[in-house]
Amino acid sequence: MLRALFEKTGRAVYISHLDLMRLFQRAFQRAGLPLTHGQGFNPRPFVSIALPMSLGMESRCELLEFQLDGVEVPGEEICRRLNDALVEGVRVLEVYEGERKLKYLSLLRCRLTLEYDRGIPEGAEDQIDALFRRERLMVEKKGKNGTVEQDILPMLKQWKLERLNPQELALEALICCQNPALNPMQLEAAIRVYLPGLSPDFTRCCRLEIYDSEQTVFR
């Protein structure tokens, strides 16, 4: 399997997971890079994105898996040709033969930017820090079978708070992203539930880097 490391920023953050797969299928076609096709009545070109991402999130570390059908093209050239065929905001950084299985992908470093239109409330950092030091932190999670409560703390490995400016507070966190996975927006949800006075007016989220369980960068 070939792997493409790509980023999704700007206007592209509004493209959904399914739409992004379709977008890549067409980009490969435009780039003259034939993909292998799946099985079934209407065989579709096969691409797979490692960690599906919610709408609106930005990322600098997405992985796409694919296979070329009957042609061999150097990674650098695939990368160049794809970027010429992709839309603004989706950019391939590197293409290579994937060596480790995706199941070893385990941790994600991400940044939530909490926006406070009327300024960051006094003592926000300390309160949030204390919240994440509790023993348990139950947060509702909407799943396929309705809403369930889960303790998010076992999936939160490290965190760091930083004031970017008087209105923006950055929360950088290292969280589990596979088996089990924590949606980083759950950290924001916890703040809303347990520290309502610190509910941000808006929160943006960005994936920064992915790692295996040993915190080695995963490629």
Next chain:
Amino acid sequence: MTQLKERLLLSVQKPARYTGGEWGEVQKDPAQVRVRVAFAFPDTYEIGMSNVGMRILYGVMNRMEGVWCERVFTPWGDMEEAMRAHGLPLWTLESQTPVKEFDMIAFSVGYEMAYSNILNMLRLSGVPLRSSERKGLRNMVFAGGVCTFNPEPFADFVDFFSLGEGEEVTVEIVRLYDRAKGEDWSKEQFLREVAKIPGVYVPSFYRHDYNPDGTLKAVVPLVDGVPTVHRKRIVEDLDSAYFPTKMIVPSTEIVHDRGNLELFRGCIRGCRFCQAGFSCRPVRRKSPEVLYRQATELIEYSGNNEITISSLSTSDYRGLKELTEKLLPYCAQHRIQLSVPSLRADNFSRELMDKLQTARKSGLTFAPEAGTQRLRDVINKNLTEEEILHTCELAFSGGWSNVKLYFMLGLPTETDEDVLGIAELVYKVIKLWRECGTNRKRGLRVHVATAYFVPKPHTPFQWEKQITPEEYLRRCKLLKSHLYSKSVEYDYHSPDLSRLEAVFARGDRRLGPVIETAVKKGARLDGWDEYFNKDIWEEAFRECGVDPDFYTVRGYGEEELLPWDAIDVGVTKKFLQLERRRAYAGKITPDCRQGCAGCGANRMLREVECDA
């Protein structure tokens, strides 16, 4: 900090509809642009981006030096509410600029139910609705599309109409505007000049007078020298006409998410209820060579893995064999799915269907429109029961088990016998499946749908009465009570929407205030069940003192001056009258290839001959 708009985008469904940034989108440097056009499609992104006409005109305008055409669509209800709550005006996709800052605002109108969206989009943009309230050149509103063949309901709001095919006339219009802006003309001066372009109609240059009985009395020109008849524009040679093979590829799924190529324009069939069949004449074809080249360019540029070749009646395209013989191997090699809708049930089409291998046996669709041969002859729908049954027989033997049958209720001269004829036809289909269906385990599904007949301008039925909604429902129930097989699924359209469609289709200028009132009361997205609100419209009609029945069940007299009489689509009124007589006599008119019926549309051609 995240801007308001970006915040709102994450609170609505499918935000990619509002952001632009797709493959093939045209970006220009605003400093190098003299004329900015907001091309407004009065329906959602998914519908609008599926429209080939819009894609053509987007390309036509953006090809012009100094002109930048951007797109804007009707926001879905959730986005509209968010915009209103935060005072955010409607913006275009490419540069995310508010529509009110644009020089020109162009609407493409293909469906009557989009009328409320047009005014609502102007309202959301903060642009005055009425033409008379917009002073100066800025925000010049013009409109085109099939619905503008009766432009009168929009006479108060639209500065001018561009009638017919837009490839050439749009360039002439925008070029004139460019000059007007450069020379700082008044709006009046521009309108006087633009009215001289063939195909352009400026409604404010005419006054409509009415008789005491409400019918149109006279159309009085208010400006010297303006034309009394406005003939639509056509492109004669489609081979050399501009066609955008570098089309925008949406980043989110749309209704027709594939490449789309037009085979020819016009129709040889002459079904008497069909507006497109008459108003899109004369027949002009594209050559298979040009189509093949455009198809491959389209696929290569877009990366689509599906392409549709479309027309009003694809089996009537003379080059179909030649084109598909070239295109099928290309598609197979590149793993492209070729879809060919609108095929008739002839032998070649059946062979083609086999070759297309749309592996999914999605089913057969027929539109007999009427249940008896008598009524099919009245409407000139030359599809016989034998053809339907023969095709079903072959399909059933080949393992298909899904049939869709589309009909209309309320066609001129229709009786209960015709309604029950639908049930009889359905039972013949079921019986046939019992005899020759090979895939018995799956069971047969016959989907029957009836629509409420809407008389349309520029058709032989343009004078006809629409039956009352009560009568329509009675006929639906009558039919339903005769469809008792478990294999049959019957759907009938609600009459409310089709009644409104009938009002607008043959409406006059008195409907302007009705539309405006309804929109101010919240009418929008009327083509969508979740938003259509009949009560709003009823109230608007009442408040404006307009009786919808005048436009529907009354019927129009042949001697009556019709609101759309000043629009010449090529087919003569005399021919439509003749066709109406033939309808009442139950006489069919053979298709144009068997002999020219003399509709008159070929008079529009100078360079080529009618390809009928």
